[in-house]
Amino acid sequence: MWRFVVALVSVLIIASIALGQVFDVLYASEEPVQSDVSEQLSLALPILKMMAAKESLPILEKQPLQITQDDRNASLRLHSMDEYPLPFQLQQQLQRQEPVYLETQEQVKVHLLTNNQSILVYQYDKLAEQDDYRLSLTLIFYFLLVIILVLFLTPFVRRLMHLSDTAAKFGDGQLEVRLKVGTLWYIRDIELSFNQMANKINLLMDDIKLLAGGLSHELRTPLARIRMGLDTIVETQDEALRTKYEARVNQQLDDMEGLLIHMLDFARLQHSLDEATPLPLDLVTAVPNLVDLSFDGAVELNITPQQALIHVDQRYFTMAISNIIDNALKYGHSRCMVTIRQEKNEYVVAISDDGNGIDASKAAEVFKPFVRLNRQQCTGFGIGLAFSAKIIARYRGEIFAGVCTELGGTCITVKFPAL
Structure with a gap:
């Protein structure tokens, strides 16, 4: 809101100042009266002064002299x-032969001391002043100032x-509504913040729907197997068969526990990402260290730039890239290659394998949770790439899946904005 305060004070x-300059010119119309005096x-x-210097003024001694000039009265006494x-x-002041001036709103009197120690008084009327518009001009000044403020505040x-209407629609469940960001720079940040908030909420709701749908789908099979195994254990008298089905039930329970743990981790991921503090990270150093520590030479590296700084949290970046490399090693035949290159203002990390590729x-x-394109060959819960996609999106990155022309398999391409 400080932008709005700055804009309002500036206006x-x-x-x-602008209105003051205009009204100063209007007030200056009072000056001709003063110049006339x-x-x-x-x-x-x-x-x-010539009259005061005379020894006597017989005309004025008998009666005052009235003078009429330019529609105003003057007199000598x-x-x-x-x-x-x-x-x-x-x-x-009179004794020093200096004139004494006395002025009222209607008249001006000039006093001079004559040689015989009398006071010669010249009195004349001021020209009739025009109506005093100062109060009206002041009211007009503030009226115009209010109009300018109204014009300024109207678009705001x-x-x-x-914004209020859009927030009400969003609260009623229309999660797709967004504000059209305007050109008012002092409210633009508020509109952008609302849209970002709406995107996050919409993303969280999508995650909840995916988790709910995936959980119900993934739990259906192990629950059915557990029920069948328990029925078999109850009905059979064969100890070997009973032991076999007990082991299967325990395995299904372990799978369900693993599924729930992964689901909770995915649900907590967005909150954890919001709390993390991103710092500058050099891909040229971080990726080789990750490969050496976790994959023991199973990954080929192809690094072009001398330095590639991005703004991420290293722990979550490592988690995202590790999941993609694990996926490439799991479904590739014998080769996995990580390439780092620069494209304009972005750094690209491409993880390729020589597997069967992807449609x-x-x-x-493949970046949605619980999605496995080939369930016969896939192991796990189909949530690793979804973890990676969410982490990369949090740090303003992009992730794509395609075909690697060099190795013939899948290529997962990740792009981060360069620092």
Whole structure:
């Protein structure tokens, strides 16, 4: 969510600055009134000083002089110091022959001290100001800011509503629904995370279905054999036959126990993979070490790159490759070859054998649990390649089954993104 916070704060700052610049220009329309006051004073002040310098002003002594100019009233008056009280500081300013300005919202007064110690007061009306739109402009500013925020939040809210609808459908059992990832960078991670979560849940549900179906299918045969063996043990009086069927029942029980252990391991695999910490691993070193320790020279190596770093957990990577090599040795005739090469931004590990090969139409099925293409020749529970496929997919790898043109058998190809 920090992306959304950054985007929201950025939009607020940019919008405030942009709108502020626009409204600054509008507020600047108040300046002509102030310039008019300054211009009026600059014109009248020299005349007023000349008048104040005269010994007497008989016209103003009798009555004030009214002046009308540009639709505003002006007047000149004489006041004695006693009649026109001013603060002491302003009186001192007049004594220094400095004009004293007093301004209200409607009028401007200029005071000068004459030679006979009277106060000459020039008073005039300000030009009528236009209506004060500052409050309106402030309200418009915030209104426009709210509109910008609404425009910014609208696609965000729309994507959240779509996310809510999709989550509701997913909760109702429509596990195939996914979000269409949009272009809003500050919510894109949330949509991707939802899709990843949905994929994991869907994968877990598929595993549960496979395990349930495979378990019911795999247990049916040993259970039938155990029932038949127990019936035979109960009915027969021959000790040799009884011993034989007891051994068969125990073998079937051992097979069932092994099946259950493998099934539980497969069920716990996804959780274990999520807890594992992937680290950089060099295929050029790891694969030969695995072959030397576990397969005692039974595997041929063909390594092209000098270094091949991938990002995996070494324990689970070893488990995945070991299962594939075991499978190749089990169903090959005499040769098994592991090739490591680089293709663009990927490293490829190819495990080939010289066995009977695999039908191209069934190549994808061998990576499903409990799948054995030839049950007469296959031993085990058909879960090894499913383990490998899940581990490889967890570390963003890909796995394929095909035909090896060099050895004539099966080739299992694994690809990992290079670091």
